[in-house]
Amino acid sequence: QVQLVESGGNLVHPGGSLTLSCTGSGSTWSYYHIGWFRQAPGKEREGVSCINLKADQTWYRDFAKGRFTISRDNAKNTVFLEMNSLKPEDTAVYYCATSRNFHYATGCSEVDYWGNGTLVTVSL
Numbered sequence: 001q002v003q004l005v006e007s008g009g010n011l012v013h014p015g016g017s018l019t020l021s022c023t024g025s026g027s028t029w030s031y032y033h034i035g036w037f038r039q040a041p042g043k044e045r046e047g048v049s050c051i052n053l054k055a056d057q058t059w060y061r062d063f064a065k066g067r068f069t070i071s072r073d074n075a076k077n078t079v080f081l082e083m084n085s086l087k088p089e090d091t092a093v094y095y096c097a098t099s100r101n102f103h104y105a106t107g108c109s110e111v112d113y114w115g116n117g118t119l120v121t122v123s124l
Contacts, residue, residue: 009118020081022096035108038092050107059107093117
């Protein structure tokens with residue numbers, strides 16, 4: 001079993017930046033692909049980005065391309081999501097999750113474990 005803890009969410013002005021972290025426990029961390037998802041108020045949860053277990057392939061939703069960067073440090077059981085040029089529509093609770101599948105075109109699927117999320121608010 002893997003437990004995930006997200007951190008780094010905060011209130012930020014439009015155009016600002018934040019880096020989210022997702023730290024996992026358990027010896028099987030490096031066997032999983034890791035995805036970031038988000039859920040805005042009144043909307044369904046959506047995929048944001050995904051990184052494969054070897055950290056040599058990544059996937060981004062269209063709205064994240066060019067603004068967000070995902071990375072991972074398996075030695076520290078941590079995945080990062082660097083977010084730049086943030087917009088009010090990026091306001092959401094951001095979750096990380098383990099995934100048993102990764103595809104370069106569709107990202108993470110078959111999610112097993114979720115974190116509790118971290119709130120990102122983009123506002124003046």
